Amino acid sequence: MTATAHLADIEAITEVTAYIAARAAVTIKADQAPGHDLDTVMRRMTCDSALDTIHRAYAIRITAGDGAKEAAIKVGLRMVRAYRDHYGI
Numbered sequence: 904m905t906a907t908a909h910l911a912d913i914e915a916i917t918e919v920t921a922y923i924a925a926r927a928a929v930t931i932k933a934d935q936a937p938g939h940d941l942d943t944v945m946r947r948m949t950c951d952s953a954l955d956t957i958h959r960a961y962a963i964r965i966t967a968g969d970g971a972k973e974a975a976i977k978v979g980l981r982m983v984r985a986y987r988d989h990y991g992i
Contacts, residue, residue, distance in 0.1 A: 916965075920958045923975055924948040927982040936992040948982070957982060 928944040947953065957978055964974035986992075
């Protein structure tokens, strides 16, 4: 793998990470749970620890052989479940 290809992979994973965080936040907000408006949920989903978790999980799914779309869906669903469990909604 060339350094250029590796950089492209990192940029692609970073973009997907942001997309997963945003889609998960919109999904969680749709529940309309008190105290979980879009700004609050987005802030929580884009904190460093959440983004690191999404990034690692996505990279693991890709390494395991999932396609990009399948990996993004699996990671997004897991993040929504984790958020709901963590905040009891």
